Amino acid sequence: MAEEIKKEEKSLNFLEEIIEEDLKSGKYKSIVTRFPPEPNGYLHMGHATSICLNFGLTKKYSGYTNLRFDDTNPSTEETEYVDSIKEDIKWLGFQWKNEHYASDYFDELYEYAVTLIKKGLAYVDDLNADVIAAMKGSPTEPGTNSPFRDRSIDENLSLFERMKNGEFPDGTHTLRAKIDMAHTNMLMRDPLLYRIKHAHHHRTGDKWCIYPMYDFAHGQSDSIEQVTHSICTLEFVPHRELYDWLIEKLEIFPSRQYEFARRNLSYTVMSKRKLLQLVTEKHVDGWDDPRMPTITGMRRRGYTPESIRDFCDRVGIAKRDNVTDVGLLEFCVREHLNKIALRRMVVFDPVKVVLTNYNELPGQTEMLTSEDNPEDEKSSHRDIPFSKELYIEREDFMENPPKKFFRLAPGQMVRLKSAYIIKCDDVIKDETGAITELHCTYIPESVSGNDVSDIKVKGTLHWVSVKHAITAELRMYDRLFKTEDPSKEEGDFKDYIDPDSLQTIKTVYAEPALKKAKFDERYQFLRKGYFTLDKDTSESRMVFNRTVTLKDSWKPQPSKGG
């Protein structure tokens, strides 16, 4: 027996390295992470990265992940978002251990503030926002101490309590940490800890009129929950110093913050503000528009959670700015859908084929059969009716084909998928010269599964029987933007929206098996792409969304002289 264990050692990302080191050194026996959305918007692909990271880490190493809503700003947050966020996380396939709210900790946070005041490390400032901002100084110039900086502890205590009791209007007082107004890190120049907001909170109602700032809530919540690794994006790097300072002064559980680069995707935008703009200005159909990089949008588009997780795994994480090619996401989606999608034939832009030598018996329909998914050896099958009159794709016929055109052309033969080989004999046109029918002959002995014709053809076409076809509406979605990084372009990012990113085909012709389409199924319309049923489907109208096209490497050769 070979002693060498050939283990495919997958390299670790920088967070896995840190965690393995922490586990090895005995610093922690198990790890705790958290996913901390603010309930003021819908989750998008960037959040999905963070979710996969946080939950993935505690799944790989022993531990768990909490869901914590960072609801410290009552004026922007709503319960509506809480529900959608939870739904999205579950849909992605993750389950949190505890559901927390920063607002659950308001009492403790208040006590922490009192502790800081008693230590002489925080004070109530009577300055208004503008003055405080002005006195912060600039990156190159130190700030100026507030005249209220050296109030007595007792006075601070009393003032802070009166703030809590609602004795002051909004904006008149704040609680600030007493650190260093000349600090090179602007965030350390006596940062605000609490502000007065006489606002109704979605969970605590009217109990509070003072609310902690992010910096005085996030790290403290981490600590209360004994989060070991608090993972956030790079723009919070400057906050880490304050994060550590507060934990040290408060002498609470030392959670540690680690930062990674947020995930950007090409041909889309990812900031909450921009996505909101797209919705409110009606450039898209809503948060769940299938072109949106939101979880709900991708779900409606037909993306699978498996493919999104796979994508996150493949791209990994690091600390450098990135714009990941959305093509990679599309690859992951195709790869998964190829395995699970049921095959169906749908003709988008029909041209009629008449099989001149096919004799239909009255009252009888020839039924053919085809596998639902050739990737699956145990695939189920469905029946497909065949008849004298068929539709094929208009683009699958050319009167004057270029070289290597494997489809239908005068005198040329093709296979109809799961049916017969046919040969084109005549092209029928109307008075304008437009092709109305193709007269073909079929080869009876070439039937799929029992082909004794010995004819080899290069092309196989999808088709439907005219009289058996059902109709549906198709929404062909493409990338929302025309440029890779719309935010980087000159002018407004919205100028780069692709007006053709949604093209609706009102009527397409499908084989009857598609009538039984279900919302949780994915379909591959043969040679066309992956589709899923849209919520706009009604009794009278089926609507399908194109999730992603099939890869298509065929390029028509330039034909010479007609």
Place this chain on the structure above:
RNA sequence: UGCCGGAUAGUGUAAUGGUUAACAUAUCACACUUUGACUGUGAUGUUCUCAGUUCGAGUCUGAGUCCGGUGACCA
């Protein structure tokens, strides 16, 4: 202008001082194919610059360049 990050094929990541810098995707060929899909085979293509340390540098040091973040009573 200060402070803090970062720079490896087109893109995203790996290589933890030691062969010819790897993997995925993309692109291009070829093969296979009752989906011009899938699959298979091959090819193209990479360490920001300069100097230094070292037998040996993508990795360490210094300088420079470029990119990003940061100056909300937002998170």
